[in-house]
Amino acid sequence: MAKKVARLGLFLCAAMLISYIETLLPLPLGVPGLKIGLANTAVLFLLYTDRFSTALGVNVLRILLTHILFGNVMGLAYALTGGILSSCVMFLAKKIPALGPVGISVLGAVCHNLGQTAAAALLLSPAVFYYLLFLVPAGVVSGIGIGILAWLLLKRTPTLLKAQKS
């Protein structure tokens, strides 16, 4: 139990740090909601090495805490919807044997875009669906990058860091 809590804390910390670093690298492309999504590396890593509940928990807590800490409360509802949807879809996608980290990560990124846009459409106006034309291709590109990153991490991280699934 203590080991599990420590592990969760460690990954939450890492994911938050990655999120923070990402806020320092703004993308001047003029599309709201466009992000690299680097923190998804941690979620992907957890999906492969731990239970789904851990991955989902780390993702939700990371989104909550980073939005509160780094002062972007406005985007919280969008990010949470996207984060939960993408975590669930990545969990299901991992059950498909033909998919590797890259495919799962691309699906996760695109579903994050769909989720956040749907939340914004509900809260603001359906007109925001128009932004999907930019968000989805960007999600595919960053999803491939994050997938490769997670693949490298999974290959090179010592088994010590990977918890035994109980």
Add this chain to the structure above:
Amino acid sequence: MFKRGDIFVIVLVLALTVAGTVGALLLRDQGNTLCVTIDGQEYGKYALELNQVIEITGKGNNVLVIQDGQAYMQNADCPDKICVHHAPISRSGEAIVCLPNGVVAEVKREE
């Protein structure tokens, strides 16, 4: 590094995006009304034929300009200024969104 299914997923998602873009391009037509909402609440409707300056005061201040049938955000007090940098809109379905102020200006076609 890549599994067979990964390539399939990438191609599928990109194909759907292209289909969506083509669909959106084919369906769009010139609009005649600019509908402004703040946090989903209707704020006002403005005819695109009339040149006008619309000052929107809600959670923040935005200045919309309609000129020659096109609308653009001239000024806003939001931190990111994404709405100000947005290209002018004129076709139905196009929209300028100012997330910090909750402002959505969407072009519609109304009789």
